[in-house]
Amino acid sequence: MSxxxxxxxxRRTKWLAGVLVAAYAVITLIPLLxxxxxxxxxxxxxxxxxxxxxxxxxxxxxxxxxxxxxxxxPAQLAENPPETWYDRIVADRGMVISGPSRFGERFINSVIIxxxxxxxxxLLGTLAAYAFSRYRVPLKDDLLFFILSxxxxxxxxxxxxxxLMFRWAGLSDTHAGMILxxxxxxxxxxxxxxxxFIDEIPREYEEAALIDGYTRFQAFVKIVLPQxxxxxxxxxxxxxxxxxxxxxxxxxxTSGTAQTAPPFIPTIIGVGGRxxxxxxxxxxxxxxxxMVFTILLRRHLLRGITFxxxxx
Amino acid sequence: MAxxxxxxxxxxxxxxxxxxxxxxxxxxxxFVVLLGPTGAGKTTxxxxxxxxxxxxxxxxxxxxxxxxxxxxxxRDVTMVFQHYSLYPHMTxxxxxxxxxxxxxxxxxxxxxxxxxxxxxxxxxxxxxLDNRATALSGGExxxxxxxxxxxxxxxxxxxxxxxxxxxxxxxxxxxVELKRIQADLGATILYVTHDQIEAxxxxxxxxxxxxxRLVQVGSPRExxxxxxxxxxxxxxxxxxxxTLPADLFPxxxxxxxxxxxxxxxxRQGSGRPARVERVERLGDQTRLHLTLDGHAIVTLAEVxxxxxxxxxxxxxxxxxxxxxxxxxxxx
Numbered sequence: 283m284s285x286x287x288x289x290x291x292x293r294r295t296k297w298l299a300g301v302l303v304a305a306y307a308v309i310t311l312i313p314l315l316x317x318x319x320x321x322x323x324x325x326x327x328x329x330x331x332x333x334x335x336x337x338x339x340x341x342x343x344x345x346x347x348x349x350x351x352x353x354x355x356p357a358q359l360a361e362n363p364p365e366t367w368y369d370r371i372v373a374d375r376g377m378v379i380s381g382p383s384r385f386g387e388r389f390i391n392s393v394i395i396x397x398x399x400x401x402x403x404x405l406l407g408t409l410a411a412y413a414f415s416r417y418r419v420p421l422k423d424d425l426l427f428f429i430l431s432x433x434x435x436x437x438x439x440x441x442x443x444x445x446l447m448f449r450w451a452g453l454s455d456t457h458a459g460m461i462l463x464x465x466x467x468x469x470x471x472x473x474x475x476x477x478x479f480i481d482e483i484p485r486e487y488e489e490a491a492l493i494d495g496y497t498r499f500q501a502f503v504k505i506v507l508p509q510x511x512x513x514x515x516x517x518x519x520x521x522x523x524x525x526x527x528x529x530x531x532x533x534x535x536t537s538g539t540a541q542t543a544p545p546f547i548p549t550i551i552g553v554g555g556r557x558x559x560x561x562x563x564x565x566x567x568x569x570x571x572x573m574v575f576t577i578l579l580r581r582h583l584l585r586g587i588t589f590x591x592x593x594x
Numbered sequence: 595m596a597x598x599x600x601x602x603x604x605x606x607x608x609x610x611x612x613x614x615x616x617x618x619x620x621x622x623x624x625f626v627v628l629l630g631p632t633g634a635g636k637t638t639x640x641x642x643x644x645x646x647x648x649x650x651x652x653x654x655x656x657x658x659x660x661x662x663x664x665x666x667x668x669r670d671v672t673m674v675f676q677h678y679s680l681y682p683h684m685t686x687x688x689x690x691x692x693x694x695x696x697x698x699x700x701x702x703x704x705x706x707x708x709x710x711x712x713x714x715x716x717x718x719x720x721x722x723l724d725n726r727a728t729a730l731s732g733g734e735x736x737x738x739x740x741x742x743x744x745x746x747x748x749x750x751x752x753x754x755x756x757x758x759x760x761x762x763x764x765x766x767x768x769x770v771e772l773k774r775i776q777a778d779l780g781a782t783i784l785y786v787t788h789d790q791i792e793a794x795x796x797x798x799x800x801x802x803x804x805x806x807r808l809v810q811v812g813s814p815r816e817x818x819x820x821x822x823x824x825x826x827x828x829x830x831x832x833x834x835x836x837t838l839p840a841d842l843f844p845x846x847x848x849x850x851x852x853x854x855x856x857x858x859x860x861r862q863g864s865g866r867p868a869r870v871e872r873v874e875r876l877g878d879q880t881r882l883h884l885t886l887d888g889h890a891i892v893t894l895a896e897v898x899x900x901x902x903x904x905x906x907x908x909x910x911x912x913x914x915x916x917x918x919x920x921x922x923x924x925x
Contacts, residue, residue, distance in 0.1 A: 486675050487682075489646050492666040493673045494742070495696025508683040 314569075320562035328558040342371050343559025347385050347550065347567075351377040385564060388546040393571060394457055395542055396526040399464035403521045404514055406465070407472025408480075412502060414473070415480040416488075426477075429470045437467045438530045448535055455540050463535070464525040471524075472517050479513025480506065515582030519575065526572050543568050596657030596749040597622050598643060598782065603652030605638055605806075612638040614806040616652070620750065623780045625773070627793045629817075629829050630803035636786040637676075639803070640752045643784065644673045656749045667698050672743035673752040676759065679739030680727035686738050687723040690714065693746050713741045716775060733764040740768075744775065753785045757792065769795060790830050794818070802826045824921040827854050833881055833892045835915075836860075842887060843911050847925045850916040858912075860893040865910025870901050884909065 291299070320328050322339040345368045354377060364373040372379055414422060444463065445454075453459030483506060491501035507514070529544040536542065547564045550557060599619040605612050613635045620626045628636045641647045643654060645666035654662045661669050672693070680689050690710045694701040701709070714720040717737040722730060727738065736756060743751050757765045757772075773796045776783055787793055793800050794814045801811045802825075810822045814830075821827035827835050840850035843866065868891060872883040880899055884891040884907065891909070895901060916925040 484677075486677065486679075489644075489666075490673070490675065490679070490681070490742075491692075492646070493644050493671060494693035495667045495698035497665070497667065497697070500697065505681060 317562045318566050321559055321566045323559050323562075325557065325559055328562070329556075340371070340559075341368070342375075343557070343561075343563040345371050345379075346557055346560040347563045348383055349379045350381045350383050352380045354378040385543070385546065385550075388541055388543045389567065391457065391536075391540055392526065392542040392544075392568070395460045395464065395540070396522055396571070398457070398461040399468065399525045400518055400522040402461060402465040403468040403472045404476075404518050407469055407476050407517060408507075408510070408514060410469075410473045411476035411480050412506065414477050416485070426474075429473055432467075432470045441530065441534055444531070445534055453535075455536050455538060457540050460532070460536065460540055460542070463531060464521075464528060468521040468524055472521060475517045475520070476510065476513050479510050483509045512582045515579040519579055522575055523572060596782070597655075598657075598750045598784070599655040600639070600643070601653045601655070603639075603642060603649045603654060605635075605642060605647055605649050611806050613642065613649075616806070616808050618801055618808060618811065620782060620784055622782055625776055625783045625785065625796055625798045627797035627800045628784065628786045628803055629788065629793050629800055631788065633805075634803040635806040636803055637754055638806075640673065640754050640784065640786055643669075643750065644671050644752055645669050667696070670698075670749045671752055672746055672748045672750075674736075674739050674743050674754065674756040676755045679756075680730075680735055680742075682726075682728045684727055685723070686714075686719060686725050686727055686730070689727050689738055690723075690741050690745055693742060699746070709745050713745050716744070717741045717771070733760050733768075736760055737768065740772065744779075744781075747779075749782070751781055751783045753783060755787055755789075756785075758787070758789070765789075765792075772796065790832060794830070802829055820923075821915065822923050824852060824854060824917045824923075827915060827917075827923075831856050833857060833894070836891045836893070838886075838889050838891070840916060842866075842889060843914075845911075847916055849918050849924055851919040852917040852921075853911060854915040854917060855891065855893075855911055856915075857892070857894040859914045860891065860909050861912040862893075862895070862907055862909055865908050867906045868909050870903055870905040870907055872903055873899070873901055882907070 319337075321343045322341070323334070323337050324340050324342055327334050327337045328343075349368070349372070351372055354373075356376070358378070359373055359376070362378065364370040369379060413419060414426060419425065448454045448459055448463075451459075453462065487505045487509070488498075488501045491505045492498065496504065527544065528542075532542045533545045536545065543564070547561060547568065550560050550564060597619065599617075601617050603616045604614050616635075616639065618626075628639060630636050638647060642649050643656075645661070645664060645668075649662065652662075653660060656664075656669055656671070680686075681692065684692065687710060690713060691706045693699065694706045694709060710723070711720065714723055717740065719734055719737050719741065722734060722738075727735065730738065736759065740753075740756060743753070757768055760768065769792055775781070776796075785792070785796065797814050799811060800814050800817045802809050802817060804825050810817060810826045812820070817826060818830050821829075824837065828837070836855040838853050838855065840846040840853045843853065846853060866886060868884040868886040870882060871885055871890075873895070874881040874883070875897075878897070880895045880897050882893050882895045882899075882901065884893065886909065893909075901907065915923065918924050
């Protein structure tokens, strides 16, 4: 018989844990894989019953997503033979491309607003959290509670006041307005998360830096920021995920210029029948930035989930 | 290197008077040790000199100028902390170079390289220069922390129990090394400890703090042989000084309430009979635990003594210290 240790899980426990994790991963990933697959299906395959797992991939959905099309008569098609691969895909269905769709624009809006508000939330959050952590702020506890209290109801509960405020201030349907709004919503989370991380960093490091000839701000940049990197990265991911996925405010406050991708994607359904492959293609592309961002910061996030419990 | 002077410095934290009306001048090249129990104000004194705390009253002069309101960076001091001494996200080399790269010093890279190497050689950490600061043993970390002070040539080095977290052997090695470095560089050091051996071996002068007040300053020998109070007498001596009622032995001066006996003040072989309770053989010394009229006395015996528990040993004081009822020395 082999000896076993209290801290090291047994082989069977490990095996069971592995199976559970794998099962969980499959369950959560299947819908995602289904969306990605649907994006490459033809319209008929997408709504086929029973659902098709094996199919001939096509870029039809992506072409539909990015273009606006008109029906063309066979005579018109014969007059203007398709020149590019995407013209050909459209022509097969008796259509011609009349111009680009607004998806690209909406996607760029999402990037500007999502990353802009994330940057601002993390920047302001870090500075505020540092001040709360290190300085004697009058009414500190009340202020912190007040900041937290802004999260005690769903943000959409204040939709109408915000709608009126935005209209009055001329912020409706502007990038700046949306960045400001998402920053305001995310900031309380950012301050609280980051304060926890900064509290964990012993003051002695900064004091040492002060004595080593640096100013308070230089000590903050050179000593506190690198050590709070874990917290900053995970806070940034949380903020980006919220701002990126936010739907209700985006529907309410944007229309023409600053509309983000979430309210745009459902409108694809209405363009020329139920175009599920185009919707799936939009959803797939929409996932990419958050995925890339999270993977880039993955190393920090994994440590961040433990909320700084292990660093001392 | 320069002279550092504290004049009537006080600092209060809420209801606690951490440092009270403290005046002390540390001359160029001196190694001053502050001695006192936890909470006596040793660390606060260092932090006041470093500029990490502002005094409520009093003046701090560094190199002749009033530094009371200067920032830590302007004061040109170094400080070795008891814990958390290294920047964990940097390598050993970066840690050592950090003070030299500061906007105050702006050392050229060439000079940084040679200084860091010199210091690393002195402290025998040259082979660890590219390690992460967190990938070192406790002793190595503390040597790097001391190194980060030694790369500079400040007005004064402040050290807050820098060796207390190390094991006995390393502590002894570093103690000798530190004293040698100080002598070689002619550095001015203010050093906080409650380790008697560190105080006795390294200090040119010892200052004894009691509840924020500096009660005596003097050479180690002076503090040991001529304490001004019972409190100071109790700070040094291993085994601890014995404090007994003055009338236990004949010949006490008038007004004496307490007689204090270090082991060398206990002459064995004549005087009042004491009972041997315990014999502790420590190898290099043998301690005798005696009782005399119900009072415990700890003293030293000859290393290979034949005394056994239950034996009777006559003892009498020799050049003992006498204190009055308030603890002040009277003879």
